[in-house]
Structures are given as C-alpha cells and as structure tokens.
Amino acid sequence: MSLQTTMIRLPALPGVSGLAWRLLPALPFVLVLVAWTLFWAVFHPNKATLPPVSDVVEVVWARMRDGELPAQIAASLTRLCLGAGVGILTGIVGGFIAGLNRNVAEFLNPLVVFFNAISGIVWLPLMIGWLGIGTALAVFVIWNTVFFIVFQNTVLGVQLVPEVLEQGVRALGGGRLETIRSVILPGALPYILTGVRSGLGFGWRALIAAELVGAPDGLGQMIFAAADYHRSDIIIAGCLIIGTIAIAMDRWLLIPIERRTIARWGLVLDATRKS
Amino acid sequence: MSAPADAAPRRETSSRRLLGRDGRKILIGIVLIVMVVFGQKLYGMATAAGRLDPSLRDAAEPRNVIVVLDFMPDRFHNERIAAYGTFAGRDGALNRYRLRGVTPENLRQLAAIPWVAHIEPMR
Numbered sequence: 001m002s003l004q005t006t007m008i009r010l011p012a013l014p015g016v017s018g019l020a021w022r023l024l025p026a027l028p029f030v031l032v033l034v035a036w037t038l039f040w041a042v043f044h045p046n047k048a049t050l051p052p053v054s055d056v057v058e059v060v061w062a063r064m065r066d067g068e069l070p071a072q073i074a075a076s077l078t079r080l081c082l083g084a085g086v087g088i089l090t091g092i093v094g095g096f097i098a099g100l101n102r103n104v105a106e107f108l109n110p111l112v113v114f115f116n117a118i119s120g121i122v123w124l125p126l127m128i129g130w131l132g133i134g135t136a137l138a139v140f141v142i143w144n145t146v147f148f149i150v151f152q153n154t155v156l157g158v159q160l161v162p163e164v165l166e167q168g169v170r171a172l173g174g175g176r177l178e179t180i181r182s183v184i185l186p187g188a189l190p191y192i193l194t195g196v197r198s199g200l201g202f203g204w205r206a207l208i209a210a211e212l213v214g215a216p217d218g219l220g221q222m223i224f225a226a227a228d229y230h231r232s233d234i235i236i237a238g239c240l241i242i243g244t245i246a247i248a249m250d251r252w253l254l255i256p257i258e259r260r261t262i263a264r265w266g267l268v269l270d271a272t273r274k275s
Numbered sequence: 276m277s278a279p280a281d282a283a284p285r286r287e288t289s290s291r292r293l294l295g296r297d298g299r300k301i302l303i304g305i306v307l308i309v310m311v312v313f314g315q316k317l318y319g320m321a322t323a324a325g326r327l328d329p330s331l332r333d334a335a336e337p338r339n340v341i342v343v344l345d346f347m348p349d350r351f352h353n354e355r356i357a358a359y360g361t362f363a364g365r366d367g368a369l370n371r372y373r374l375r376g377v378t379p380e381n382l383r384q385l386a387a388i389p390w391v392a393h394i395e396p397m398r
Contacts, residue, residue, distance in 0.1 A: 066344075067390030068351045070315045077312050217351075225350060252304030256297035 048230040055233040056240065063237070068222070073241065076207060076218040079135055083142025084203045088196055091147045095154025095195075099188070100180070105155060116148040120206045124213050133214045141210035146199035153195025157188030193258045197250065204246050319389040327386040328395040337376045339363075339397035342385065344370040352390070359385045366397075373397060 033053060039045075040052045047055065063069040098105040120141040131137045161184050169179045211220025219238050226234035324332070331338060342356055348370055356362070359381040360374035375397075377385065386394055 066346050066349065066352070067315070067388070068349065070311070071351075071355075074312050074315060077308065081308065081312070222351075248307070249304065252300050252307065256300040256304070260295065260297040260301065 048232055051233040051236065056237050059231075059233045060237045060241070063234075069241070072217060072219050072222045073245070075215075076211065076220065076242075077245070079138040079211075079215070079218065080142060080200075080203055080207050082135070083139040083207065084146050084200055086139065087143040087146025087199060087203065088150050090143070091150025091195065091199070092154050092192060094147075095151040095192075096158060096180075096188075098151070099155040099158025100184070105159075112148060112151065115144075116152075120144045121209050121213075124210065128214050133216065135215075137214040138207060138210040138218070141206045142203045145202045145206035149199040149202060150192070150195040153191045153198075154188060157191025157195075158184055160191070161187035190258075190262050193254070193262065197254050197258070200249065200254065201246065204242060208242065315389055316387070319387040322389070323383065323386040326391055326393055327382070328393070330396050331382060331394060334379045334382055337378050338382065339373070339375045340377050340382070340385075341366045341395050341397050342372040342374055342391060343393040343395065344372075344390065345392040346370065346390075348372075355388070356385070356391075 036050075037053055040050065060069065094108075098108050123141065123144060124137070127137050127140055131140060165183045165187065166179050169183050174182065207218070208220035208223070211218040212224045215221050219242055223235050223238040226232075226238070331340065337360075340360070344352065348356075353362075353372075356372050356374065360377035363373040363375045365371055366373050374385075382394070385391060
C-alpha cells in the first residue's frame with residue numbers, strides 16, 4: 001500500500017495560528033537548510049563534494065537568467081506530462097476493464113506482476129535501439145513506471161467497491177453504465193488518485209533516469225553533464241528544482257483534484273466541514 | 276436601487292462556487308505548467324523580430340551569420356546554437372558565434388530563442 005493517503009483538509013491545532021499552520025510544511029526544509037549552512041560554516045568541505053547554499057542559489061539565478069534552466073525544466077516537464085498522461089490514461093482504462101471483469105484480471109495479473117518487477121532502466125539499452133535517444137524513449141520509461149501503479153490501484157479500487165451498493169443501483173433500475181458512473185467510479189476514485197499521485201512521484205524518478213542516459217536535454221541531462229565537471233552546485237540545484245516542481249504539482253494540482261472529486265462525491269469527509 | 280449593489284456580490288459568489296477554492300488551485304496549477312512548458316517559447320517567438328538584423332529578415336537562402344549573446348555561454352548554449360548551422364569559431368569574443376549556412380527556417384528558429392541577444396550578418 002502506498003504511503004500517500006487521501007488528503008483531507010485538516011483544521012489547525014488549537015493554539016497554532018493559521019499562518020503558522022500553513023508554514024508548518026516548510027519547517028523540515030528550513031531545518032535542513034540551517035543544518036547545511038552550519039555544517040559548511042564549521043567544516044568547510046570541498047566545494048566539489050558539498051557546495052555552500054549560496055553557490056547553489058547563485059547557480060540557479062545565473063542559469064535562470066541565461067535561459068538554460070527554463071529550457072531544461074520545460075523539456076523535462078513536457079516529457080513528464082506526456083509519459084504520465086499516457087500512463088495515467090492507459091492505467092485507469094486498463095485497470096477499470098480488469099477490475100470489472102475477474103477473467104480479464106486473472107489473465108492480466110501474471111503479466112502485470114512480471115513487467116512490474118522489471119525496472120524502467122532495464123529497458124533503456126533495448127529501447128535506445130528501438131526508439132532512439134529522445135522524447136519517445138523518456139515517455140516510454142515514464143509510462144512503464146506510471147502505468148503499473150495506476151493500473152494496480154484502479155483494479156484494487158474497483159474490486160473493493162461493496163457489491164451491495166452496485167446491487168442497490170440495479171434494484172432501482174440502473175443499468176451497467178449507471179452502476180459504473182454512480183457507484184464504481186466514485187468508489188474507486190480514492191485508490192485511482194492515490195495511484196496517480198504515487199505514479200507521478202515515481203514518474204519523476206523514471207524521467208530523470210531516462211534523461212541521464214537517453215535524452216539530449218532536460219534536468220536529468222543537466223545533472224549528468226554537471227558531473228563531468230564536478231559541479232555539485234548544479235547537481236544539487238537540479239535536485240532541488242525537481243523536488244520543488246514535484247511539491248508544486250502535488251499542492252496545486254493533485255491534492256486539489258483529490259479533494260474536489262473525492263470530498264465532493266461524499267466518500268471522504270472534509271474535516272473542516274462542520275455537520 | 277439596491278438591486279445593482281446586491282447583484283455584484285451574488286455574481287462573485289456564483290463564480291467562486293463554480294470554481295471553488297480547489298478549482299482555483301487546479302486552474303493555477305494548469306496555468307503554471309502551461310507557462311513553464313510554453314512560456315519561454317512563446318516569449319521568444321513574440322520578440323524574435325527584434326533579435327534579427329534587418330538585412331536578415333527577408334533571407335531566402337542560407338546565410339552566414341554571427342549570433343551574439345549578452346552573457347558568457349555555457350556548454351548548453353554552444354550545443355543549442357551549433358544545431359542551427361555550421362559552427363565556424365568565435366568572432367573576437369566568446370559570446371559571438373560564427374555560424375555558416377544557416378537556412379531561412381533555422382534563422383527564424385534561432386531568432387526565437389529568448390536568450391539570444393542579436394543575430395547579424397557575417398562580414
């Protein structure tokens with residue numbers, strides 16, 4: 001089971017102001033930053049091993065100004081959106097088909113377990129020959145990662161919908177499509193969206209792995225190229241940017257989508273809403 | 276006369292209800308992704324004419340040009356610029372590239388790169 005769970009809006013703890021509650025998620029990052037700064041101030045390690053915070057900030061600023069960073073971010077984000085989009089779409093559709101039909105699920109299960117065990121990076125040597133170096137290769141590697149997570153979560157979500165609810169709709173005269181629309185889809189949504197969130201997280205990992213080996217540009221390629229010159233400031237900057245984009249996508253896209261769909265359809269209660 | 280005053284907040288409420296707090300966040304998220312992916316390219320295309328020397332704007336055949344940057348280039352910039360023509364060294368400074376045989380289409384694409392400062396003909 002994934003670590004990520006369905007997000008509900010939690011009320012602030014008593015005695016904690018609204019602003020402090022909102023800033024709380026930033027606290028671990030601030031602590032790491034302080035620890036990093038103190039460590040550097042005390043031990044002065046080699047810059048090629050661990051650069052000071054100021055060097056990382058400077059390199060981010062410089063590369064934003066000379067246009068490299070926006071171009072690399074755009075290249076990576078385009079690949080991620082393409083790969084994850086295809087992975088999510090095929091994962092949900094395939095998962096629904098397998099979840100609704102036990103025979104299809106039994107038929108696909110060994111295949112899914114087999115291919116899920118093979119890491120995306122393992123495919124790279126073969127796929128470079130088949131697809132060449134470029135967007136198609138990265139899209140395949142991301143799809144390979146996202147698809148199985150979304151597929152398995154969707155199958156699980158569909159299969160776990162209580163049959164009594166489906167029977168209730170049928171008893172009221174609803175057909176197969178009506179049952180899927182009004183019971184199975186809302187019932188499976190928490191699992192599907194958990195799969196999507198986990199899949200996107202793993203999708204980032206797959207993207208960077210694919211770009212390290214088989215892409216002409218992107219954040220992974222930027223990190224890989226920086227290693228040639230022992231530019232640890234660029235490597236850390238790349239990691240920070242990847243993490244920041246992942247958090248931004250989670251906060252501004254996935255969590256709101258999760259709340260809007262799941263809480264709205266009444267399967268998860270909003271903790272701030274008073275009855 | 277109180278109707279118009281009442282109508283404004285009602286409109287605001289209905290638009291807020293339409294999107295909701297999460298809906299606005301989703302919209303912001305989508306807009307941000309679109310801006311990150313396409314923003315730089317769109318900005319470059321919109322300002323391309325200003326980067327191209329007037330004598331190159333109506334080029335109909337491959338031209339030899341000098342691409343000028345207003346900062347010291349890195350490996351990324353060298354690789355990108357070399358993709359649009361035959362790299363023929365620097366023109367007196369590291370940030371002035373000599374490119375030969377740049378086709379009109381490549382010239383337009385080169386001018387649409389936002390970090391290129393200026394493109395002038397090679398003399």
